[in-house]
Amino acid sequence: MAVYLDYAATSPLRAEVLEVYLEHLSVTGNPSSVHSFGQGARQVLEEARESISRSVDCNRSEVIFTSGGTESNNLAVKGLYWQRQRDQSRPLIVSAYTEHHAVIDPIEWLVAEQGAEVVWVPVNELGEVDLIWLEQFLEANHSRVAMIALMWANNEVGVVTPIPSVTALASRFDVPVHSDAVAAVGHIEVSFASSGLSTMAISGHKLGAPVGVGALIVSRATKLVSVQHGGGQERSMRSGTMNSAAAKALAKALELASQELEARRIRLTDLRDRLVAGVLAISPNVRATSIGADRLPDNAHFTFSGCSGDSLLFLLDAAGFAVSNGSACQAGVAVASHVLIAMGRSQADASGCIRVSLGLSTTDEDIDALLAALPRAYASAKRAGLPNG
Ligand SMILES: Cc1ncc(COP(=O)(O)O)c(C=O)c1O
Numbered sequence: 001m002a003v004y005l006d007y008a009a010t011s012p013l014r015a016e017v018l019e020v021y022l023e024h025l026s027v028t029g030n031p032s033s034v035h036s037f038g039q040g041a042r043q044v045l046e047e048a049r050e051s052i053s054r055s056v057d058c059n060r061s062e063v064i065f066t067s068g069g070t071e072s073n074n075l076a077v078k079g080l081y082w083q084r085q086r087d088q089s090r091p092l093i094v095s096a097y098t099e100h101h102a103v104i105d106p107i108e109w110l111v112a113e114q115g116a117e118v119v120w121v122p123v124n125e126l127g128e129v130d131l132i133w134l135e136q137f138l139e140a141n142h143s144r145v146a147m148i149a150l151m152w153a154n155n156e157v158g159v160v161t162p163i164p165s166v167t168a169l170a171s172r173f174d175v176p177v178h179s180d181a182v183a184a185v186g187h188i189e190v191s192f193a194s195s196g197l198s199t200m201a202i203s204g205h206k207l208g209a210p211v212g213v214g215a216l217i218v219s220r221a222t223k224l225v226s227v228q229h230g231g232g233q234e235r236s237m238r239s240g241t242m243n244s245a246a247a248k249a250l251a252k253a254l255e256l257a258s259q260e261l262e263a264r265r266i267r268l269t270d271l272r273d274r275l276v277a278g279v280l281a282i283s284p285n286v287r288a289t290s291i292g293a294d295r296l297p298d299n300a301h302f303t304f305s306g307c308s309g310d311s312l313l314f315l316l317d318a319a320g321f322a323v324s325n326g327s328a329c330q331a332g333v334a335v336a337s338h339v340l341i342a343m344g345r346s347q348a349d350a351s352g353c354i355r356v357s358l359g360l361s362t363t364d365e366d367i368d369a370l371l372a373a374l375p376r377a378y379a380s381a382k383r384a385g386l387p388n389g
Contacts, residue, residue: 001320008298012361014252014253014360020249021246024244025245027244032241045247051254061235062217064215064238065234066215069201074227076199076218076224077178079225080198082224084176091117094138095121095150096121096129098154129161146175150166152179155326159290160294160296183296188297198219213247271358279300279302279374289301300358310351313325313354321373323354324357
C-alpha cells in the first residue's frame with residue numbers, strides 16, 4: 001500500500017466532510033431564489049458562512065465563497081490593486097518572490113497589462129521576508145504603494161510569515177495587506193480578526209474538503225473591484241451561483257481542523273522532527289531547509305546534493321512513497337523551484353529538493369518506512385546524476 005506524504009499538494013477528502021457534502025449535494029434550489037427551495041439552499045450556505053467565520057475568527061459577512069486558492073488570490077490581488085487606482089494612481093505592488101504562482105502571476109499580469117509596478121521584498125536563505133527592508137521601503141514610497149501581498153505560510157519550505165508584524169507596519173502608511181493563507185489555515189492558528197489583514201485566501205482541498213471550493217475573507221472596511229461580473233452574488237465581489245454543498249463541506253473541514261489544531265500540531269511536529277533527524281543521518285550531503293525559522297508543523301523540506309529531485313521523486317514513487325519536489329513542472333519540463341532560487345540557492349542545488357508533507361493519516365510506521373527506503377533511492381538517484389550534469 002503506497003504511503004501518501006504530499007498533503008501540501010492536496011489532502012484526502014475527510015470521511016466526515018464527504019458525509020456532509022453528499023448530504024447537501026442533492027438539495028435543490030438556487031440560494032438566490034426567493035421560493036422555499038431557494039431559501040433552503042440559502043440556509044445551508046449561510047450556516048456554512050457562520051461556521052467558517054467562527055473557525056477563522058472573522059465576521060460572517062466577511063466570508064466570500066470562491067472556487068479555491070487561485071481564484072481567491074486573483075480576486076484579492078487584482079481587486080485591491082484596481083480599487084486603489086480609483087482615487088489616486090498607486091502603481092506599486094509589494095510582494096515576495098517566494099509566493100505561490102497564484103499570487104506572483106496575477107501581479108506579473110498587472111505589470112505586463114495594466115501599468116502596475118512590482119517590488120519583491122528580499123528574503124534570506126531561510127525564506128524569511130526582510131521586515132526592516134519593508135519598513136524602510138514603505139517610509140520612502142508609501143504614497144505610491146497600492147498593496148502588499150505576503151503569504152501566511154510557504155507551501156514549499158513551510159516558513160511562516162509574522163503577518164501581524166507586516167500589517168502593523170503597513171497600517172502606519174495606510175496600505176492594505178493581502179495574505180495567501182492557503183498553506184496556513186487548518187495547520188497553524190489563524191485569526192483574521194487579529195491579523196490586521198484586508199483580505200485572506202483559503203482553499204478547501206488543502207484541509208480535507210473537496211477541490212473547487214475556497215474563500216476570500218474580505219474585511220468589512222475593504223472594497224474590491226470584482227474580477228468576474230454577473231448576478232452580483234457575494235457582496236457583488238464574486239458573481240456566480242453559490243455552491244451550498246461545497247460551502248458546507250468547507251465549513252465542516254475547517255471546523256474539524258480548528259478543533260484538532262493543537263493535538264495535530266503536537267503529533268505532527270513530533271513525527272516531522274523524527275523524520276528530519278533520520279534524513280539528516282543518511283548522509284552529510286543532505287540538508288534540511290529553513291531550520292531555525294518559524295515553520296509549519298507538518299512540512300519537511302530537504303536538499304539531496306548530487307542528484308535531481310525528479311529522479312528521487314520517481315524512485316520513491318516506485319518504492320511506494322508519494323512526496324513532492326515542490327517545484328513546478330511546466331509543459332513537462334522540470335523547472336527549479338522559484339522559491340529556492342529566491343532564497344539564494346543555485347539552480348543545481350534547487351533541483352535536488354524533496355518536500356515531505358504530513359497529515360491526518362500519517363503514522364510512525366510511514367516515517368520509519370520512508371527512512372528505510374531513502375538511502376537506496378538517494379544512492380540510485382545520485383547514479384542517475386544531475387539534470388544537466
Ligand atoms: C500557498 C498556495 N496558494 C494557492 C494555491 C492554489 O490553491 P488552489 O489549488 O485551491 O487553486 C496553493 C495550491 O497549491 C498553495 O499551496
